[in-house]
Amino acid sequence: MKKRILFIINPIAGVKRKDAIPAHIAACLNHDLYEHQIVYTERRGHATEIAEQAVRDGIDVVVVAGGDGSVNEVACALIGSDTVLGILPFGSGNGLARHLGYPM
Structure with missing residues (x-):
């Protein structure tokens, strides 16, 4: 069974362009192991609503951009x-x- 990943993208966060993220995800994700969905936030608090629904839906991984x-x-x-x-x-x-040492 494939793991399900939900990508939540905040299109107005920071200054980096985010329009290339979906193409990078499609190119890098092993589609034999994972199925994914991409959702863009529309307002403050929307990421919380999306993530709460993901938990109810049994999504395995939520990635926030x-x-x-x-x-x-x-x-x-x-x-x-x-x-x-x-x-x-x-x-x-x-x-x-x-703080967690993520590469920037």
Whole structure:
């Protein structure tokens, strides 16, 4: 059975362009092992709503592309679940990702 990954992209986080993310995901993801979906946030709090629904839907991994605010929204929604959190640091500061040693 394929693992299900949901990518939540905050299109207004930071200054980096995010329009190439879907193509990078499609090129890099092993489609024999994973199925994925991409959702863009539309307003403050939307990432939380999307992540909460992902938990209810049994999504295996939620990857958030955004800044610390987006990561916080998603992480809070995943607390107490078995859903794994992934971070693509696309914010202006990316404090958490820097603290965790993520490459920038």
